[in-house]
Amino acid sequence: MSTARWGKKWADVDEDEDDNMNAGPDNKGSRFETKADKDGIKTVIEYVERDGSTYRMTRRVKQRVNTKWINKDMIERKTMAKFGKALTNSEADERTMCVKSVEVVNIELTKKVTVDLSQKDDAEDKFFDESLKITESLLKEKKVWTDMNKETKEEVGVGAGEEDKVEEKKEDAAAGSAGKYVPPSLRGKGEGA
Numbered sequence: 001m002s003t004a005r006w007g008k009k010w011a012d013v014d015e016d017e018d019d020n021m022n023a024g025p026d027n028k029g030s031r032f033e034t035k036a037d038k039d040g041i042k043t044v045i046e047y048v049e050r051d052g053s054t055y056r057m058t059r060r061v062k063q064r065v066n067t068k069w070i071n072k073d074m075i076e077r078k079t080m081a082k083f084g085k086a087l088t089n090s091e092a093d094e095r096t097m098c099v100k101s102v103e104v105v106n107i108e109l110t111k112k113v114t115v116d117l118s119q120k121d122d123a124e125d126k127f128f129d130e131s132l133k134i135t136e137s138l139l140k141e142k143k144v145w146t147d148m149n150k151e152t153k154e155e156v157g158v159g160a161g162e163e164d165k166v167e168e169k170k171e172d173a174a175a176g177s178a179g180k181y182v183p184p185s186l187r188g189k190g191e192g193a
Contacts, residue, residue, distance in 0.1 A: 040065070
């Protein structure tokens with residue numbers, strides 16, 4: 001086994017170490033890199049030993065150079081000599097000028113309005129009952145408008161006094177003529193014509 005595979009020179013290795021050498025986590029093998037070209041792509045060649053045989057792994061890697069822009073004026077201000085009160089005050093006084101505030105700020109998070117499930121269920125039940133009534137009324141046998149109007153008046157409770165008036169008119173009609181129409185000009189002038 002050649003020691004060049006593991007990045008060591010032949011003269012640095014003892015003969016006894018040659019037989020015991022493994023490509024473990026400490027010794028991963030040789031690695032060679034070419035210089036990056038104009039596009040920043042370089043070739044990395046690695047020799048790795050697995051299961052008793054040596055493999056050559058060639059990879060193409062793009063090298064990126066991150067440049068950091070720094071404001072030169074900002075660097076100059078950091079090294080600038082002190083002036084004004086900072087120049088006349090001592091360092092202890094300057095430390096007391098800049099104090100970290102230890103205020104307790106309470107932040108109230110908005111809470112979602114929770115609806116009681118019982119109220120929600122009651123509203124759903126009411127809606128369900130009303131929808132059943134509407135569907136029943138749609139499926140009822142169609143009647144004359146007056147009969148339907150009577151039913152709605154009975155439900156609401158309107159018209160109890162009107163029934164008495166209707167009966168009085170029927171009695172008056174029975175006492176008078178037998179249902180003949182009398183024009184207003186002839187009414188009260190005797191019998192019929």
